[in-house]
Amino acid sequence: MARMDTPPGQCPQCWQHAHDRRAHRHLKPREDCPQCVDHMINGHPYIVPKAKSRWR
Template identity: 55%
Template sequence: MPKPPPPGQCIQCWQHSYDRRIHRRLRRGEDCKPCLDHLHTGCPPEGKVPKKESFWW
C-alpha cells in the first residue's frame, strides 16, 4: 500500500499513480477511464486532501 497523499493532492490521482494493483487489470495499450476523466475534466475539489491553513498574511 502506498503512502497517503500529501496535502493539496487528489486522492484518486495519487492512488492511481503509486498503486500498481489498480492498473494491473488493464490490457496492454488500454487506458484507465478514471485517469482519463481526471485528465480531461480535472480533479474535483472534494477529492483533494485539504491543505493546512497558512499562518502568513
C-alpha cells in the same frame, strides 16, 4: 505494501493511481484507464486541503 495517505494539496485518485500498481493491474498493455481519462477531461473533483500557514 505500506499504507500511503494522500499528501496535502494532492488529488486522492491521482495519488493512488500513480503510487499503487493495483489501480491499473486489470488493463491490457497500452490500454487507457477509463477513470484516469475521465479525470483528465473533467478535472479533479476533490483535492486534500493543505494546512493553514503558521506565518500569519
